[in-house]
Amino acid sequence: MTPLEIQEVLARIAPRGTWCSLRWVENHNENLTIRDDMLLPPSATTDRGAMITVVSGEGQGMSATSDLSVGGLYQAARVALDWAQAVNDRGVVDFSKAPRPMKSGTWNHSILQPWEDVNPAELIDRLRSACLSMGGDERIVQRVASLSRSKTETTLVTTDGVIIEQSHDRLIPWLQVLASDGSDVQSKSNGGRSDAQLGGIEVLDQIGFDQLGHGIREDAIETLLAPVCPNGVMDAVIGPAQMVLQVHESIGHALELDRILGDERNYAGTSFVKDSDLGSLRWGPEILDVVIDPGVDGEVCSTGFDDEGLEAEKVSLIDKGLLVRGIGGSLSAQRLDNPEAAMAVTRACSWNRPPIDRMANLNVEPGDTSMSELIGGIENGIWLDVNSSWSIDDRRWKFQFGVEDARLIENGELTTRVKDAGYRSTTIPFWNSLDAVGDRDTWQVRGTPNCGKGEPNQMVFVGHAMPACRFRGLEVFGREG
Helix, strand or coil: CCHHHHHHHHHHHCCCCCEEEEEEEEEEEEEEEEECCEECCCEEEEEEEEEEEEEECCEEEEEEECCCCHHHHHHHHHHHHHHHHHHCCCCCCCHHHCCCCCCCEEECCCCCCCHHHCCHHHHHHHHHHHHHHCCCCCCEEEEEEEEEEEEEEEEEEECCCCEEEEEEEEEEEEEEEEEECCCCEEEEECCCCCECEECCCHHHHHCCHHHHHHHHHHHHHHHHHCCECCCEEEEEEECHHHHHHHHHHHHHHHHEHHHHCCCCCCCCCCCCCCHHHCCCCECCCCCCCEEECCCCCCCCCCCCECCCCCECCCEEEEECCEECCCECCHHHHHHCCCHHHCCCCEECCCCCCCCEECCCEEEECCCCECHHHHHHCCCEEEEEEEEEEEEECCCCCEEEEEEEEEEEEECCEEEEEEECCEEEEEHHHHHHCEEEEECHHHCEEEEEEEEEECCCCEEEEEEEEECCEEEEEEEEECCCC
16 A cells, blocks of 8 residues: 555544554565575565554553454454553553654665665575685584565554655675684674664675675684683773674663663563663763764664654763663653653564664764774773673673674784683773773674564664774683683
């Protein structure tokens, strides 16, 4: 259906005397994978459906359906109405006062080389070449080259006459090798699942995909032969790929308003952050600026609106080290009795899930310190990049992360590669040990396809654009640490 046709259907099925919205979603997912030079079965799926939301009195009900006939949508609207009436006067929120989308719009992004315009055989050949380039050494025991595409088209219409159309086309390139000498195994990849981008096949050229394989193989062998990372407290430069995970886990999830309000405590946990901390908690030094930015070219959560129709704009979460806002949409802001706290971050993974507070493009703004200055400012320390393991408590306070790529820093220079490196700390002391933020030359636009949250679970993309950063006095450990 066209957006106007969807709106006409909503006008026919909306229960009388209610406010109603219909979110129509089509997901297209494809994957091509070469493992050890063999093509695995390609996959392609298409999934479409709609979520109906009805507000009646103070209650809200939702119902999803894959039956997109007028009759199917009508039945879903009646189920949503039943729920809205059942919870009327019984909820913690008066949905009749909840903010509603008021602006129509269309949003899409640049695609230079659409997936559909490229012969699958050409993509398979590129993957096969990449996989082959990671071989040639008997210590390489597994090689994987993979390319996934995820396209989501969404139309949101309301009984107020709002129509919002959006399209997001995402590419996820993946290269990984496992190296073993019989007693040890080391893994190397192209960024620890953080190379997702908005765009078409041109993304492969932008990241130099065809040239990555040889370097990944060499890094894997070098790491296999390297000494284990020493234990101790030392200064560290954390690279952009590892900063993705660091910010995601210790800032992003900690600042989600629904988590702060307790919604996730039964599943993903709570947060050490309290709503009273907003505007007062010193998160880090004045050089730390963290934002939600929906306008970064190529970043996976760039968008025009969230899934509830709130228009997206750049907002500051941590301004010069001070926590100023949490990550939450209109509903969470209403629950905090602070409508101005709302931002366009309410998203659903598909048509059969309700929108909830999610990270979007959660970025650290670049500073003014070059990479050579970051490293040159350390006498005895370590370089840490590309996540390999993570563990953090359910309050987002105490964490321990491992990395694929670690090198000692001695007298201001990168020296010996070490393996099995990890580091641990607690969130606020860690961020207050930050003493330099890398400049725009160190800043990388990255993204992850697999952030999970919610009951029932919702897996979504999250964008992170990160500079390299330097931290003082970090507890670092190796295999036995």
